[in-house]
Amino acid sequence: MNMIQTQPHAYKPADYKSAVKPVWCPGCGDHSVLVSFQRAMAELALPPEQVAVVSGIGCSSRLPAYTNCYGFHGVHGRSLALATGLKVARPDITVIVASGDGDGFSIGGNHFLHACRRNVDLTYIVMDNRIYGMTKGQPSPTTEPDWDTAISPGGTGVSPFNPLVIALASGANFIARGFTGDVGSCARLIVEAVRTPGFSFVQLLSPCVTFRDDQQKEWKKVTHEAMVPETDDPGRAARRLMSDDGFNLGILFRGHRAPYQPKPLADLDVARLEAEFAL
Amino acid sequence: MKSLDKPGSAPTFDSVAEFFAQALAIEIEAWERYGELADQMETHNNHVIADIFRKMAHIEGMHRDEIKRRAGDALVGGRPASFSWLAPEGPEAIDLGDVHYKMTPRQALMLARHNEERATRYFEAIAEAATDPEIKAFAQIMAEDERHHVVLVDQWLDKFDPDDPDWAEDLDPPVISE
Amino acid sequence: MSASQAAEGLSIVLTGSGGAGVMTAGQTLLEAATSCGLYGLMTRSTGPQIRGGEAAAMLRLSTKPVQCPDDKFDILLALDFENVQRFAAELPLDSRSVIVADPSAGEMPAFLKASGAQVGYVEMKKLAKTVAGGRISMVALGALAHVVGLPESAIVEAVAASLGRKKPEAVKASEDAVRLGAVNAPALAVPKLRISTARPAGRWSFTGNEATGFGVLKGGVKFVAGYPITPATEILEWLAHTIPQCGGELLQAEDELASINMIIGASFGGKPAMTATAGPGLSLMTEALGLAVASETPVVVVDVMRSGPSTGIATKSEQSDLNIAVYGLHGDAPHVVVAPLSISDCLFTAQWSVHLAESLQTPVVMLSDQSLGQARVVVDRPQDVTFDTKRLTPVDPIEVYERYALTESGVSPMSLPGMAGGQYTADGLTHNARGTPSSQAQDHVAQMDKRRRKIDRFDFGEHWAEIEGDGDLAIVTWGSSTAPVREAVARAREEGISVRIIALRLISPPQPKLFEAALKGVRRALVIEQSHSGQLWRYLRAHYDMAAEIVSIPQPGPLPIRPGEALAYIRKGAQA
Numbered sequence A: 001m002n003m004i005q006t007q008p009h010a011y012k013p014a015d016y017k018s019a020v021k022p023v024w025c026p027g028c029g030d031h032s033v034l035v036s037f038q039r040a041m042a043e044l045a046l047p048p049e050q051v052a053v054v055s056g057i058g059c060s061s062r063l064p065a066y067t068n069c070y071g072f073h074g075v076h077g078r079s080l081a082l083a084t085g086l087k088v089a090r091p092d093i094t095v096i097v098a099s100g101d102g103d104g105f106s107i108g109g110n111h112f113l114h115a116c117r118r119n120v121d122l123t124y125i126v127m128d129n130r131i132y133g134m135t136k137g138q139p140s141p142t143t144e145p146d147w148d149t150a151i152s153p154g155g156t157g158v159s160p161f162n163p164l165v166i167a168l169a170s171g172a173n174f175i176a177r178g179f180t181g182d183v184g185s186c187a188r189l190i191v192e193a194v195r196t197p198g199f200s201f202v203q204l205l206s207p208c209v210t211f212r213d214d215q216q217k218e219w220k221k222v223t224h225e226a227m228v229p230e231t232d233d234p235g236r237a238a239r240r241l242m243s244d245d246g247f248n249l250g251i252l253f254r255g256h257r258a259p260y261q262p263k264p265l266a267d268l269d270v271a272r273l274e275a276e277f278a279l
Numbered sequence B: 001m002k003s004l005d006k007p008g009s010a011p012t013f014d015s016v017a018e019f020f021a022q023a024l025a026i027e028i029e030a031w032e033r034y035g036e037l038a039d040q041m042e043t044h045n046n047h048v049i050a051d052i053f054r055k056m057a058h059i060e061g062m063h064r065d066e067i068k069r070r071a072g073d074a075l076v077g078g079r080p081a082s083f084s085w086l087a088p089e090g091p092e093a094i095d096l097g098d099v100h101y102k103m104t105p106r107q108a109l110m111l112a113r114h115n116e117e118r119a120t121r122y123f124e125a126i127a128e129a130a131t132d133p134e135i136k137a138f139a140q141i142m143a144e145d146e147r148h149h150v151v152l153v154d155q156w157l158d159k160f161d162p163d164d165p166d167w168a169e170d171l172d173p174p175v176i177s178e
Numbered sequence C: 001m002s003a004s005q006a007a008e009g010l011s012i013v014l015t016g017s018g019g020a021g022v023m024t025a026g027q028t029l030l031e032a033a034t035s036c037g038l039y040g041l042m043t044r045s046t047g048p049q050i051r052g053g054e055a056a057a058m059l060r061l062s063t064k065p066v067q068c069p070d071d072k073f074d075i076l077l078a079l080d081f082e083n084v085q086r087f088a089a090e091l092p093l094d095s096r097s098v099i100v101a102d103p104s105a106g107e108m109p110a111f112l113k114a115s116g117a118q119v120g121y122v123e124m125k126k127l128a129k130t131v132a133g134g135r136i137s138m139v140a141l142g143a144l145a146h147v148v149g150l151p152e153s154a155i156v157e158a159v160a161a162s163l164g165r166k167k168p169e170a171v172k173a174s175e176d177a178v179r180l181g182a183v184n185a186p187a188l189a190v191p192k193l194r195i196s197t198a199r200p201a202g203r204w205s206f207t208g209n210e211a212t213g214f215g216v217l218k219g220g221v222k223f224v225a226g227y228p229i230t231p232a233t234e235i236l237e238w239l240a241h242t243i244p245q246c247g248g249e250l251l252q253a254e255d256e257l258a259s260i261n262m263i264i265g266a267s268f269g270g271k272p273a274m275t276a277t278a279g280p281g282l283s284l285m286t287e288a289l290g291l292a293v294a295s296e297t298p299v300v301v302v303d304v305m306r307s308g309p310s311t312g313i314a315t316k317s318e319q320s321d322l323n324i325a326v327y328g329l330h331g332d333a334p335h336v337v338v339a340p341l342s343i344s345d346c347l348f349t350a351q352w353s354v355h356l357a358e359s360l361q362t363p364v365v366m367l368s369d370q371s372l373g374q375a376r377v378v379v380d381r382p383q384d385v386t387f388d389t390k391r392l393t394p395v396d397p398i399e400v401y402e403r404y405a406l407t408e409s410g411v412s413p414m415s416l417p418g419m420a421g422g423q424y425t426a427d428g429l430t431h432n433a434r435g436t437p438s439s440q441a442q443d444h445v446a447q448m449d450k451r452r453r454k455i456d457r458f459d460f461g462e463h464w465a466e467i468e469g470d471g472d473l474a475i476v477t478w479g480s481s482t483a484p485v486r487e488a489v490a491r492a493r494e495e496g497i498s499v500r501i502i503a504l505r506l507i508s509p510p511q512p513k514l515f516e517a518a519l520k521g522v523r524r525a526l527v528i529e530q531s532h533s534g535q536l537w538r539y540l541r542a543h544y545d546m547a548a549e550i551v552s553i554p555q556p557g558p559l560p561i562r563p564g565e566a567l568a569y570i571r572k573g574a575q576a
Ligand SMILES: Cc1ncc(C[n+]2csc(CCOP(=O)(O)OP(=O)(O)O)c2C)c(N)n1
Pocket: A057, A058, A059, A060, A061, A076, A099, A100, A101, A102, A103, A104, A127, A129, A131, A132, A133, A134, A135, A140, B178
């Protein structure tokens, strides 16, 4: 196992857990994401009050209240925008965004592009179950075209998109994929994502046991560690992401883009500005 | 500590402190995991399974305290520098993906049994590979403890009838929330 | 016009096309007039072309402060007649008006002829050609200065100030062109402006949008996110270069959904935050405004209203977003809606908006509009106001923390990221006092009561409305309609009609007791507003018990409500 630079053991995973009990179905991958998150935070030894977890709406977006950090459970699809405002206003806070494939890629798709492009120092964890769990199993932008649902009988017939390719093309600085069946690896990806400056995108394949009962077992079989080490070359990363099977796990790209963080020029007295108007 | 629960690679430790830290982390994880699963089952109104997991949590909790006692001074000063929260899941923690809200007592106990067996094998492997006689001795004790847990679970399993084939049937549809 | 009126002030419009420079000329004229002690107002109107279109710079110069256009123009100076009929409805002229035109401009459009205005000609084009680098607009300004009695030197200085010292040749050319215009100015019976030789101290020049920007900064805003939209963009542009000097940041968002969520995020982080938009953007923001209400996150949203619905007339004013601002949110979502009562008042109301948002931990929508935002005024330096603005935060150390604690005032201490022990998850889901999601009836009601209570119990003080005058006839108005109504009321008084004016700065929450007191003794109230459906009137009917007879006078955009029109309503209303 890969040993990552360790910190003084100031915190335990349990320090990042709140008293609120998850509503998630037992067996749902999101439980594992929560555990991975707690482990990652303990590893990073971040005081819980220095961390904010921002989300939208969906089963996955319920995550913030289950942590003992500051949290914002906002509206559907807008978590990245809210997190961007928070991070730009409070660069001292570690901001993690929790989302789902519907929340992040469908209704929030535009914000995804611009968050990658803007490269604010955020960690974006998308719990991808290729379905809308919260609204009872409608197809999302990552659902297979032949997946039969009530709203798309016989399947949508529409190809899913590859969010990792889009993240790369849009300028994300860190791109990784994990599977919730392996909590330790997911935690490691989160740690690396947080440590890498700029916008870090972590797709966590997180089975929905209620509306996608095919996923849990299948993904255990088909997911595999990436064969090649991470790259910082966007060209190589592009070829790799375009041709991968969607189950390649690990850090797939890590670039060197400087994060976007506008800095106030000065903190002068506002009253001075009357010079703008005085004749 | 070099490796954990990877087939064919017995973990080795540089010090007794490191060994105890790992053993303790495994027990804490198992204790927390059973507690969490008990909570999940409670939330989903499967109280029979919640009780089983709660009891398992209790057993793991006792085991955790037992290790603390055995370790004594070896654990003073916190965990060794090489400790990481990013390790793979410990051999005793139930996979969060393996549970079901309508699971039966037999299923729950079979999962527990599976993990106790994994833990037994894990400590056996450590004992075998260890060169430090102290670590070897303690690992053998730990393996013995886990073996005893398997026996306990087996006795417990005997109390339950075989599963109803329709155990997963739910007459109510899932609810829409947000 | 009578000579005595003319001395008080003049309304002048400059029209032209193809980049002839009427906007710059208008700006120069305003600057020249203010250097001679006058107050002023400048608004603009343009064709749809991006470049080279026809344009009108509309000025009102006066010895007294002015906040809205007058009834008609005294002078129209046309550099050409290209498409000027587009502005016909915006350019009221009558037989006492004068038109200064270029004889080479061709046939005068019918609406101008029909006005009966006196016409004088200057060969602006031809004269401009005789000066190297001479501009037709400078010749025009020279002629205009002569007609209205502004010294040529004031124009030349204003030009020099705008061109800067770096271009002495250009200044010289302008000077020559201005002089030529003045020498060749037509003789027209226009009373001269009453001017002073020195510029009075303590005058400011700003647009409503700039004043809004300054107001929010004075209120303490440290974070702005926005998406460009007419007629609100200038607020963002002004803040973009000023807020970084005051310890804050501005972010251009990818859309309004992002901008509102960004400011909610920043405010959650403890930074007072605002955005500026117009109707289409406000529509996109309504879902997140509800989130700000439910999560009790203070934000200020300035809606610079334009004619709607949909894209409507983006460059023209209307007070037709009152409904969406008050009622646009789903669920029961008490929040605050305010409106500046004049161009200058954008400064105060914006500052007050931040104070209200921060004090009440709720979104505040400020309804400015195009006629306020994009108009420039020269006024006396506004008085400084200070509010004791402080967001309530928990005392350190935080022991047991309940973010949405049911307090007496309804306002609960709000912890900020970084405060140990104050961790909570802000939520749009119905929650309990701790912030934990809940679908329990008692939590829902308790939290709704609390959010209602904090707004209902808040003392908005005297700022809720501006009330003047007495008598049994009242005018109830709001926002940008206030300035023309005020002028009308002053004129009515001169005619011996006493009128009370109640101009609402605070639209929501309603203030029934204060309103009742303000209406005491009123027999008839006229509700004057710039909307088609009478949005204010309907709002008043919904929220206030009014003993008086209420007459709705809705006047949709895009044309401004003129003081004379309001006066006509008053005269009629004063009859039994
Ligand atoms: C504006 C809006 N539209 C629709 C919804 C309903 N809605 C709630 S969650 C959701 C989809 C969630 O899917 P995903 O993000 O994949 O989350 P999951 O539940 O699968 O974790 C939808 C459509 C909503 N809450 N708000």
